[in-house]
Amino acid sequence: MKIIRAKDYNDMSRKAANIISAQVILKPNSVLGLATGSSPIGIYEQLIKWYNKGDVNFGECTSFNLDEYRGLTADHDQSYHYFMHKNFFDAINIPAARINLPDGAQMDIEKECERYDKAIRAAGGIDLQLLGMGLNGHIGFNEPDESFSKGTHCVDLTESTIEANKRFFESADDVPRQAYTMGVQTIMLARKIIIIVSGENKAQILRDACFGPVTPMVPASILQLHTDVSVVADDAALSLCTEKELR
Template identity: 55%
Template sequence: MQIEIVKDYEALSKKAANIIASQIVLKPQGVIGLATGSTPVGTYKELIRMNKEGLISFSNITSFNLDEYYGLGADDDQSYHYFMNENLFNAIDIKKENIHIPNGKASDVGAECTRYENRIKEAGGIDLQLLGIGQNGHIGFNEPNENFEPLTHLVNLDSDTIKANARFFDSIEEVPTQAISMGVKTILSSRKILLLASGENKAEAMYKMIKGKVTPKLPASALQLHHDVVVIMDEAAASLL
């Protein structure tokens, strides 16, 4: 695990964008795994700038998102489909048919999870997976549990996650209680993983992820088992290390 501590969120965003851009330059027809939440927004802004300036192209890139709220359609302004369109896809030259996000309105959620896994395999697997981390140590929507869920699955969201995400909704009652998420095995099958953490509220999770034992009670700890993980955090997120 390669750990890089930078001064602040701006530095984190630029360094992360440079790593993703390098991956795109090295493999223009590659597969990139993407994340939502507030942490990657700055990274996406940098990637948009690079794309506009002609430094990188997404025209042959395939993307897979980690997760989607279950019960929200792609046109819902709180869905991760909508988030990705607003924060990245609408501003770059990626082909719409190459964008993959779980269907939060799937009538057969089990079939949707299987379909999503199959699409990843058909694409040749994920070359680089971008991750954030929850205050409770979740990656994707893999919540603290008694075991690691290996593949894409339906998750009952932890109360801490619901509270943390309530800031994006008018009220906590509107926050979905379930999500479709890549599993831990799916994430670890990525050839390279890039995890970002910003802010003092992530410091405890980062300490446990790096210094603690591997346990499904802190899903991010599973990254200790991967051969190529880059962790970028600002000084606030690294304050307990």
């Protein structure tokens, strides 16, 4: 793991956006794995600014999102389809035909998971995967479990994840209880991974993920075994890591 220290959320966002833009500039037809939630919004804002200046071009890129709530249609204002178009896709030139997300409206779990994995394979796999990390160490919606997941699957969301996401809905009762998510194995097959972490409330789980044992009870800990991972984290998130560990 390469740990990139940032001063704050904005600095973290800019540093992560630099890595993504470099990927696209060096390989214009990159397959990008993208994430949702509050953590990557600053990254998308920075990439849009650079796109508008003509510094980066997404016209040949393909994207695959990590996850989607099961039971929400693409036009639902809390779906990840809606989120990605509002916060990124509608402001850049990535072709609509190359945008991929799990279909939350598809209730046939086996059919949808098989479709999504097949699409990722057909695209040649993911060149760069962007991740956030949950308070319990989840990546995508891969929650703490007894084993690491493989391909795309449907998960029952934990109470802590529902609690963390309820701010986006009218109440916790409105948060979907299931989601489609890329599996840990799919994430690990990405050629490059960036994981972004911000805030003091994630300091302990970040230390556990980076320097603790590799265990499915901390899903992000598996990233220790990947050959090209950049952890971009602000000072608050790194506050429990020692200087020796950070070196």
